[in-house]
Amino acid sequence: MISSYAVGIYPRSEELIEATRKIAKNLPSLYLKEKKEYIAIQKKAKLGYVCDPLLDWDDMFRPFSKLKSVNLEALNRIYETNTFYRRLSFDGPLNDVGNIIKSNLVVSLLPKNRAVCVPDPYTFADVHFSRKYKKNEFPKAIAKMLRKEINNLVRSGFQLIQLVAPSIAYNPKVDFGLLHEALNIITRGLKAKTILHLYFGDVSDKIESLLELPVSGLGFDTTSTSISSIKKHSFAGKLLAVGLINSYNTKLEDKEESISKLNSVISTTKPDETFVTTNFDLQYLPKDFAVRKILRLGAIARGVKSE
């Protein structure tokens, strides 16, 4: 058995969708009810780490629009998907930070083995902009902001932080020096596992550089970065998260085939610890399919015999 998790924004049920469309009076209680359901499903699947399904988050960045110096801007496409987010403009000092993410989670409902996803500072700065910070300073300013957020999360018992990093995967050119500096701000002395999760692009040619970054481990979307590419590298001293469950297709992964792939990648790369996960947020699926995928994720994790 290996560990598993499925962090990110989960899909809303039809009942919740209708309620959000009408901004129904019972919306907060519906959010809570459905969050409890999703947490129960993760527990039923025996996932190694359990997360808040972020049902009330409009996108991965929106809670930060509550900061005094941040303004909401136009809708933008999330990379090559048919889903959109609102760009944020960071126009002043980031003083009122530290409790933005935590205050938007139902921490009290989560078990001790809790995980959370946070945008990596490079991606964050790439998809938003600032009228205050210069281009090469902006990722580090974001990193300092996120560090305060993550410190609070770790104090609240979060053991695994998935740093979601689509821009590093999607953009052909990445300033690894700047990325290293920004990640260092986040991870230096942090008492939690940090996994940089790469999706929306093939990172086969970047894995060597990625392995040098100051994070506990790397996570991969195996629909864009092939298992065979990952297997070319040693993960000794690192954690490896294999995003085998495809959140962009309703087709359910074959359990035995997935277990076989995991056994193969573990024996070749020899990571300190292996996780199986989704390739990215489950919000790209309708709820029924997402639930099936969570249960299958747990079954696959339990089926892997050894590390």
Place this chain on the structure above:
Amino acid sequence: MSKYFPTQEIGSLKKPSWLLNVVKNPDVSKKDKVKARNEAALLNIKTLEDIGLDIVYDGEVRRVEMYEEPVRYVKGFEFAGRVRSWDNKYYNKARVTGQIGYKENFHEEEFEFIKENAKRDIKVPVTGAYTLADWSYNEYYKSKGDLVMALAKKVVRPLVQDLVKQGAKIIQIDEPAATTHPSEMEIFRESINESVKGVNSKIVVHACFSGNDYEALAPQMPEIRAQQYTLEFANRDTWNLGVNEKERKGYHVLKLFKEYGFKGEIGIGVTDVHVDKIETPQLIRDRIIYSAKALGDPSKIYVNPDCGLRTRTRSVAFEKLKAMVEGAKMARVAIST
């Protein structure tokens, strides 16, 4: 068209609230719902004609939405449920679980009504194969390319052929997903070419803006069997008057189309469909004049909003279209003097 800068709509308009109240009411008879849809279609056609558009449709008032509508009538799809587009907006996404197949001309009734009631030229919007595939879950075909080609050959082509038999002279293939995956532009190119193979009508391709400023589309344009592209420009342009590079930065890419050897028409988006602010006719005039110069031939310029106006209220949409028609008139005067 005999005159410069013909004006046209892209497709969708917001449905009138009275229509939604009727069609969503389970107590209203089917006959009365048909009557309401006809009235709404007629209202849109006449309004667009009164505003002065040269090429019209019915605001796609009978269609649920550009993806869900065709998927309902195509073999091989099963709806999976709603997924989020943004915030509290969703669309019904389908799975491809079997071989794709065409059942019937699902725009027949709609087009017949418009043909009978429109006095201006008609352009029929049809959702393209690439977008249908891109917005679906593919559980059946080996690759996305295989699914796209199946949709092009087995659905879009027979639909377009049926519409042409019915009398359609201009078909617009709507491909909002076209440029969202720059690495798949060859699949997109082949899907259009397969969709229109042997079709005897004017083909317009509408592609929304995404990411790389149509740079991925430009090299493909001369190889695609389309006479016109209707594209988004206004939402990246400035609101300042003028016909220079600085003011008209949203339209620079037109020069790239020319460099790649595209010799067809461009329906330039002169109206931002994402904001309520109404463009002035003078601004639209300047956008047209710049575009005519950039493309090097004013006869190749058609004028339209960036995209369908369904995200705006009807009053805002109609005000924007009025300004657009007025701006085109001003541009005709300016170019002739």
